[in-house]
Amino acid sequence: MPENVVLEARDVVTGYGEVEILHGVSVTVHEGEMVAVIGPNGAGKSTLLKAVFGLLPLRSGRVFLKGEDVTNQRTDEVVRKGLSYVPQVDNVFPSLTILENLEMGAFVRRDGRRDRLDQVFSLFPDLVTRKGEVAGRLSGGQRQMLALARALMLDPQVLLLDEPSASLSPKMVGLIFDRIRVINQGGTAILLVEQNAREALSICHRGYVLAMGANRLDGEAKGLLENAEVGRLYLGA
Template sequence: MALLEVSNLVAGYGETEILHGVSISVDEGEIVTIIGPNGCGKSTLMKAVVGLVDVRSGRVTFSGADVSALPPQRIARSGLCYVPQTDNVFPSLTIRENLEMGAFVRNDDFSERMDEMFDMFPDLGSRPSLRAGSLSGGQRQMLAIARALMLDPVLLLLDEPSAGLSPGMVGSVFERIRGINRAGVSLLLVEQNARQALSMSDRGYVLSSGENRLEDEGQALLDNAEVARLYLGGSRDRTESDSPK
């Protein structure tokens, strides 16, 4: 049984249908990446999975339970947590306060978890009273991830965690993501840095216009000429048309 199973998901905004029956799954322990053109519905898919956009038809099951109609807080508490693409920290609050906000649906004492986050992210732990607004882009992204980790998720959804970061920072964010996965958290990513994301992913999906386009192992998608041409900024290798006839 898959940890997350999304079947024939239909969702949208107002009159507009954006996802026309999308199906994806994540198995326990996996890193799975979704790529696809701007506006194809990647963020909408993540929001529908975590209850922030209504599921019009189809089903989302998590650990075998149907969560399609549950409110976001219930879904988060069940171990399915999400870091949005934008506005994912509170800039006017301190690092510590942001982590406290992350734990808002916990009813237990989360001070130990906060200490674990400060150990895992020393840049944050060394100055917990700093306002999030004065962090660099990369540190802010780490804070957003740490905030979601406060709930000790089983599955973490990250919407473009490397967007807008310098190439060096992109590498270190991806390294963190691998570490989180090694620590036992399954991951579903949406990424524009498709090559790097797919190379650390067990599997990947290509979406286009609100529909499944392709699905394969991460490496197989990297090796796919069409994927390379459309989504990876050109092929690493020479394409067939470049080869001598």
């Protein structure tokens, strides 16, 4: 494996109960890279992130983190090794305050918590003024900001994001994508699952199109944006 690959999912087969959902999906993320995963509802995008993060056992295939085989390792182990994940739903604790949510995000961190909190607050200044309020009172967009902030408390090397822009206003989508770009420019590699395919491809370096639990297309994000099939199926062209 080339040295600069930070995350590789190779031929991942997984599913729920009797049903196989992913039939051998492969995705690679390089150091500092931002990679989009797009595809229709039910394609298996969220399932892929869950499998990579150790929440869903692989039936076959492998997951490598910085060259180390972490297939089917527990979530807390992959977190310690530099992976962080923001799920599509239920990604904050609504009854805890913003500050408590962030502190929970850092639970496996032994030191430097204070410095990290300052760094995270500097990315999300709106959260500072509201840090004593319970997360359940935040708007949808602010909640997504908090979920991102929480995942950053561990200073991950690779961040898995599942539809951070889902059901947000166009203005809020722009703000969230802007923060994601800044996080990536800070050196964090990102695997970004998105329904907003055009916006995702326009901030990412590369992209993968999944369909029916399999790889359909992949390549440079710019090329995918100009691809006729992608345009017709996913960009509303």
